Amino acid sequence: MLIKKPSDILPSEITSETNYLNRRQFIRAGAIAGGAAFAPGALGALVPDQRGAVLPDVGKSPLSTDEDLNSYEDITTYNNFYEFGTGKDDPYRNAQDFEPRPWTITVDGHAEKTGSFHFDDFIKPFDLEERIYRLRCVEAWSMVVPWVGISLAEVVKSLKPTSKAKYVAFETLHDPVRMPGQRRRVLDWPYREGLTIEEATNDLSILAVGIYGKVIPNQNGAPIRLVVPWKYGFKSIKSIVRISFTERRPRTSWNMSAPQEYGFYANVNPDVDHPRWSQANERRIGAGLFTPRQPTQMFNGYGEQVAHLYKGLDLRRNY
Amino acid sequence: MISQKQLRFVVKPIVFVACLLPAALIVTDTFGLTGSLGANPIEEILDRFGILGIQFILIALAVTPLRQLTGWTQLARFRRMLGLFAFFYVFMHFLTWLVLDRGLAWQDILEDIVKRPFITIGMIALVLLIAMAATSFNRLRQRMGRRWQKLHCSVYAVGVLGVWHYWWQVKADALEPAIYASILTALLGYRVYKRRKRRNPREAVLATQ
Numbered sequence: 001m002l003i004k005k006p007s008d009i010l011p012s013e014i015t016s017e018t019n020y021l022n023r024r025q026f027i028r029a030g031a032i033a034g035g036a037a038f039a040p041g042a043l044g045a046l047v048p049d050q051r052g053a054v055l056p057d058v059g060k061s062p063l064s065t066d067e068d069l070n071s072y073e074d075i076t077t078y079n080n081f082y083e084f085g086t087g088k089d090d091p092y093r094n095a096q097d098f099e100p101r102p103w104t105i106t107v108d109g110h111a112e113k114t115g116s117f118h119f120d121d122f123i124k125p126f127d128l129e130e131r132i133y134r135l136r137c138v139e140a141w142s143m144v145v146p147w148v149g150i151s152l153a154e155v156v157k158s159l160k161p162t163s164k165a166k167y168v169a170f171e172t173l174h175d176p177v178r179m180p181g182q183r184r185r186v187l188d189w190p191y192r193e194g195l196t197i198e199e200a201t202n203d204l205s206i207l208a209v210g211i212y213g214k215v216i217p218n219q220n221g222a223p224i225r226l227v228v229p230w231k232y233g234f235k236s237i238k239s240i241v242r243i244s245f246t247e248r249r250p251r252t253s254w255n256m257s258a259p260q261e262y263g264f265y266a267n268v269n270p271d272v273d274h275p276r277w278s279q280a281n282e283r284r285i286g287a288g289l290f291t292p293r294q295p296t297q298m299f300n301g302y303g304e305q306v307a308h309l310y311k312g313l314d315l316r317r318n319y
Numbered sequence: 320m321i322s323q324k325q326l327r328f329v330v331k332p333i334v335f336v337a338c339l340l341p342a343a344l345i346v347t348d349t350f351g352l353t354g355s356l357g358a359n360p361i362e363e364i365l366d367r368f369g370i371l372g373i374q375f376i377l378i379a380l381a382v383t384p385l386r387q388l389t390g391w392t393q394l395a396r397f398r399r400m401l402g403l404f405a406f407f408y409v410f411m412h413f414l415t416w417l418v419l420d421r422g423l424a425w426q427d428i429l430e431d432i433v434k435r436p437f438i439t440i441g442m443i444a445l446v447l448l449i450a451m452a453a454t455s456f457n458r459l460r461q462r463m464g465r466r467w468q469k470l471h472c473s474v475y476a477v478g479v480l481g482v483w484h485y486w487w488q489v490k491a492d493a494l495e496p497a498i499y500a501s502i503l504t505a506l507l508g509y510r511v512y513k514r515r516k517r518r519n520p521r522e523a524v525l526a527t528q
Contacts, residue, residue, distance in 0.1 A: 070358075078358030086492035089357060139490070141359060186492045257491055276435060276488060278427065283420075285358050289349075292422040 045123040045150055047209050047223065049101045055128055055210045058148050063204060063305070064132035070143040070286050072212050078285060079219050080137065081238055082186050083172060083179035091219035094180055100222040100239070109169075109245035112160035119223050123209065125158060126150035130213065131206055133229035135236075136268045136300045138254075140293075142282045147227050148210030153201040161197065161245045168200040169193070169250035170226060171242035187253050193237035194250035194264070195228065196309075204229055204305050207240070230302035232266045263319040267310065268300035272319050326393060334397060338404045341371050342411070361419045368412035373481045373499055375405035380478055380506045387513075399455055402474065406452040409481070413445055437487035444480035447473045475510075478503050 046056055081091035084098075103119035128148055136142045156168065174190035176182040182189050199205065208227045209216055216222045221238025228235050234254050244250070254262035261275050270280045281293040299306050310318075321330060345367055347353040349360065356363040379401040386394040421428050431438045451471055454460065460467045482503050486496035 074358040082491070086490075086494075088359070088362075141362075184492075184494075276437060278431070280427075283359070283361065289360060289419060290422075292424075 045126050045128045045209070047120070047123060047128075047215060049215075051215060052217070053215050055148050055213055055215065057128055058210070058213055059127060059129045061129050061131050064130065064146075065134060065144060065301075066132075067134065067144045068286075069132065069146055074285050075143060075145055075211060076217050076219060078143075080139075080233065081181075081219055081221065083181045083189075083191065083239070084219065085181045086186060090181070095218035098178055098218040098222070100218060103223050103241070105224070105240065106242045107159055107244075108242070110162045110165040110247060111245045112162065113158065123150055123207075123224070126154055128210070129206070131204075131208075131227070133204075133227060134300050135227075135229065135233055136282060136296065138232035138234055138262070138266070138274065138279075140274075140277060140279060140282050140296075141285055142294075142296075142300075143285045146212050147206060147208040148213060148216075149206035149208035149227060151203070152205035152207050152226070153203065155207060156197070156200050159243075159245070164247045165197055165245035167246045167248070167250055168195050168197060169242075169244040169246050170237045170240050171244075172237055173239050173241045188256055190241075191237060191253045192250065192256075193226065193235055193252050194246075195226075195235075197245075198309050199228065199306075202306055202309065204302055230268060230299040230306045232262075232268060234262065235266050265310075265315075265318050267306075267315065267319075268296060269298060269315055269319065270296040271298075272316055321393060326396060331396070331400070335400065338375070338401070341367070342408070361415070365412060365415045365420055368408050368415055369485065370495075372405060372409035372412050373485060375401060375408055376474070376478050376481055377499065377502050377506065379405050380474065380503070384506060384509045403452055403455060405477075406448045409445055409448055413441075437484050440480045440487075441484040444477045444484065447477050447480075451477075475507060478507070 048055070077092045078088050079091040080088070081095070084091040084094040101119070104116050105119060105122050106116045107114045128150060130146055130148050132144060132146045134142060135145050161168075170193045172191035173179065174182060176189075195205070206227050208221070208225050209223060211217065211220055216225070221236075221240075224240050225238040226236045226240065235252075249264060252262075252264055254266075255264055268279075273279050279296055282296045283293050284291070297303075344353060345356075345364055348356050349364070379398060382394050382398045382401060386392060417423060417428065421431070432442050433439070451474065454463060454467060454470060463470070482496060482499045485499065486493055489496060
């Protein structure tokens with residue numbers, strides 16, 4: 001197990017976190033005093049439906065890294081989102097006309113609170129937080145992205161999964177009219193991903209709705225996407241329309257496409273190569289032409305938070 | 320028909336410059352003069368040189384069929400130049416990988432060549448191209464005689480290895496390598512057909528019916 005000091009956290013971030021909490025408490029107190037604790041918009045995540053609009057009330061997190069951020073341009077023009085094409089700049093070019101509203105999220109399976117929810121209602125009970133995470137793609141490149149999202153652990157808790165819920169499965173919208181990349185069967189649509197319930201309720205897991213403090217662009221998975229930073233990027237499923245609590249391990253898209261190359265866990269692991277390329281190091285996007293690749297860290301550097309989830313598991317076999 | 324003089328002093332230089340344009344565009348894009356290489360410039364340079372390499376191999380392989388089908392015999396005068404451009408672009412692809420992508424980390428490079436089959440076959444194709452480029456001079460050609468012909472037949476293998484190399488590193492969407500594979504199949508299929516026809520004219524006629 002890799003034990004790493006949380007050197008990522010700046011003292012300034014902790015201070016602002018306190019300020020932020022104080023302010024939230026103040027608002028909460030006011031809302032309760034006004035007898036409107038659960039009234040719409042009184043509290044919680046509010047995501048405007050205009051493109052690129054600034055997200056209000058975004059808190060900071062001690063889980064954020066202080067590494068140099070990738071530029072907004074890099075993050076929003078270099079994407080793997082096959083629903084909009086398989087080229088790296090296809091999503092940027094082909095997702096411009098996509099309308100991520102109205103948006104419904106269906107919750108089903110082993111949970112008490114199932115049904116269909118409008119996006120705004122779905123996220124309203126939760127607080128927006130900025131999470132600056134490293135993103136490591138299975139193709140051996142990486143970025144640092146300032147996501148804005150809500151805690152997946154809190155979402156899962158609020159949906160009250162039953163004891164039968166061992167996994168959380170996710171599905172992307174399947175709509176070849178709005179997502180032109182789905183007109184060709186490059187993958188078995190809809191895109192599917194899944195986590196164990198322990199992974200889903202880990203502190204690091206978020207559902208992101210923004211980047212750089214603004215509404216998440218279509219090409220990055222609007223209006224809501226998963227972010228699990230200790231796993232290869234393909235696990236962080238975009239444009240989610242279904243969340244299912246299952247007893248058995250759900251099928252996942254890349255695993256279905258090439259099981260010998262992409263496992264269910266897909267934890268970042270420099271010691272287990274992809275059959276066709278090494279995972280020992282990575283190219284940081286935005287670095288210069290002559291900047292060498294950098295070593296890849298176990299669990300993408302998040303071992304402290306997640307290594308315990310895989311105790312006793314053979315990571316070479318469970319890749 | 321174009322006169323020998325025109326061919327040598329006008330047409331050939333124009334074709335030469337045209338073949339160099341994609342390389343020039345990579346350079347000007349690198350400096351942001353014409354466009355940009357995007358968020359991952361090393362990957363973009365690598366991919367562009369690689370695909371140009373495959374395209375030029377296919378263009379060089381198209382010369383003979385085109386000459387025979389159109390009867391425009393002067394096309395043969397471009398074959399060596401086009402083949403050398405294929406070598407140039409594949410070599411630039413290799414250099415980009417070696418210097419920019421791998422940063423001359425020899426340990427990793429050797430491991431890649433041995434352990435990653437798609438890189439192994441790419442290296443085999445490169446070695447064959449180097450051998451052909453090194454023996455492309457008239458004098459060597461005359462000295463080598465039939466052995467020259469034999470060596471330069473390996474361009475067919477280079478075509479197969481090149482497209483295979485491309486196909487093998489695709490994650491899920493094999494549309495583009497499949498297009499190159501079909502063009503290659505047509506170009507090689509034409510030669511097989513011609514050869515059969517030469518050996519047994521009647522059988523070939525029957526085959527087309």
